[in-house]
Structures are given as structure tokens and as C-alpha cells.
Amino acid sequence: AQSVSQHNHHVILSEAASLELGCNYSYGGTVNLFWYVQYPGQHLQLLLKYFSGDPLVKGIKGFEAEFIKSKFSFNLRKPSVQWSDTAEYFCAVIVSGSARQLTFGSGTQLTVLP
Amino acid sequence: DGGITQSPKYLFRKEGQNVTLSCEQNLNHDAMYWYRQDPGQGLRLIYYSQIVNDFQKGDIAEGYSVSREKKESFPLTVTSAQKNPTAFYLCASSMIGLAGVDNEQFFGPGTRLTVL
Numbered sequence: 001a002q003s004v005s006q007h008n009h010h011v012i013l014s015e016a017a018s019l020e021l022g023c024n025y026s027y028g029g030t031v032n033l034f035w036y037v038q039y040p041g042q043h044l045q046l047l048l049k050y051f052s053g054d055p056l057v058k059g060i061k062g063f064e065a066e067f068i069k070s071k072f073s074f075n076l077r078k079p080s081v082q083w084s085d086t087a088e089y090f091c092a093v094i095v096s097g098s099a100r101q102l103t104f105g106s107g108t109q110l111t112v113l114p
Numbered sequence: 115d116g117g118i119t120q121s122p123k124y125l126f127r128k129e130g131q132n133v134t135l136s137c138e139q140n141l142n143h144d145a146m147y148w149y150r151q152d153p154g155q156g157l158r159l160i161y162y163s164q165i166v167n168d169f170q171k172g173d174i175a176e177g178y179s180v181s182r183e184k185k186e187s188f189p190l191t192v193t194s195a196q197k198n199p200t201a202f203y204l205c206a207s208s209m210i211g212l213a214g215v216d217n218e219q220f221f222g223p224g225t226r227l228t229v230l
Contacts, residue, residue: 004156006156009154034218036221042223043221043222043223043224044157044204044221045221046218049218090156090157092157101159101162101172101173102147102157102159102219103159104149104156104157104158105156106154106155106156107154107156
């Protein structure tokens with residue numbers, strides 16, 4: 001069974017700092033990759049997704065992620081964070097063509113200080 | 115508005131009681147899912163259903179049951195057999211993609227269950 005690892009449980013940054021959240025998965029076949037975000041008191045929502053094609057994926061609110069197949073990684077980046085980016089971020093993977101079970105990482109809580 | 119609704123938002127129950135959490139979607143999605151979210155553990159899949167009257171166990175199905183009598187509804191029952199039921203429960207839905215194409219899951223607002 002596939003698993004997803006998010007190495008940072010809690011990240012604290014000042015506004016305008018750059019962000020990179022790590023995500024690694026353990027499956028050697030074709031995967032579809034997602035980053036979800038959960039703002040305080042709000043629904044879990046999709047930030048970006050990778051199915052195929054360009055490994056650099058751009059999402060909402062200035063976020064992007066790069067799929068590096070050789071490293072089994074899908075790290076999330078943002079060049080300059082804002083206070084409103086404070087939230088919990090989840091990486092998730094589906095094995096392509098499987099029964100569509102999303103496997104989530106344990107999440108990273110990002111706190112941005114004003 | 116199209117979306118997923120879950121009710122109630124907060125739910126309290128006594129030990130030994132069964133409780134049912136509601137999930138309704140008007141997105142015309144074929145697939146529906148139930149997840150449990152615990153601090154530091156991310157989301158774990160309880161049950162999912164890809165078609166009416168059919169559902170499959172996820173990673174942590176023990177102590178839970180579901181039904182899928184209608185396309186838009188996928189209620190979850192937390193039974194007294196679930197040893198640690200206090201958690202945040204999230205329902206999701208998605209289209210069934212074409213071969214080789216998976217589709218985004220949309221999430222409801224969640225129900226926070228506390229067992230007293």
C-alpha cells in the first residue's frame with residue numbers, strides 16, 4: 001500500500017519569507033498527486049494537482065509544486081507567504097487506475113507571523 | 115449552490131450509543147467517501163462508494179457502517195464497537211474519471227463528534 005510522508009509537522013515563517021513543504025510518497029507506479037489546504041474553520045480545498053504532463057504545477061493563491069519522479073517527491077512552494085496562508089496543508093496521492101483511494105500525509109501546520 | 119453538506123456540525127454522544135452522521139451532495143457525483151481526521155495523523159479513509167447500493171471498506175472501517183441508497187446521500191454510522199470515536203469526520207465526493215484519469219475530491223465542512 002502506498003504511503004505519504006510530510007516531514008514538517010509545524011512550520012513558522014514571517015510574512016514575505018519563502019515556503020517549501022516536503023512531500024514524499026512510496027509507490028513506484030503511476031500516481032496522481034494533490035495538495036489540499038484547510039484554513040481555520042473552513043472546508044478542505046484543493047490547492048493544486050498533478051495528473052500528467054509538465055511536472056511543475058501551478059495552483060491557486062501563488063502556490064506551485066514540482067513532481068520529481070526519481071525522488072518520489074511533490075514539494076509545495078510559494079516564493080512569498082502572507083499571513084492569510086496560515087493553515088494546515090495536506091499532500092495526497094492516488095494510484096492511477098486504482099479504486100481511487102486518496103492516501104493523505106499527516107499534514108503540516110503553517111503559521112505565518114505578521 | 116452546489117456542494118456537500120454535513121450535519122450536524124457538532125455532535126455529542128454517550129459511550130455505548132450508535133450515532134449517524136449525514137452527508138448530502140448535489141454535485142451529481144458518482145463517488146462518495148468518508149474520512150476521519152485526527153491531529154497529527156492526516157485523513158484516513160473509512161468507507162467509500164462508487165455507485166448506489168455498493169460500497170467498500172477503507173483503511174479503518176472497523177466500528178463503522180454506511181449505506182448508499184441514493185446517489186446524493188452517504189450516511190455514516192459510528193457504532194458502539196468503535197473504540198475511539200471522538201474525531202473530526204469529513205465527507206467527500208468526486209466524479210468517476212475516464213480510464214486513467216482521476217478526479218478531484220470535494221470535501222464537506224465536517225462533523226466534530228465527541229463521545230462523553
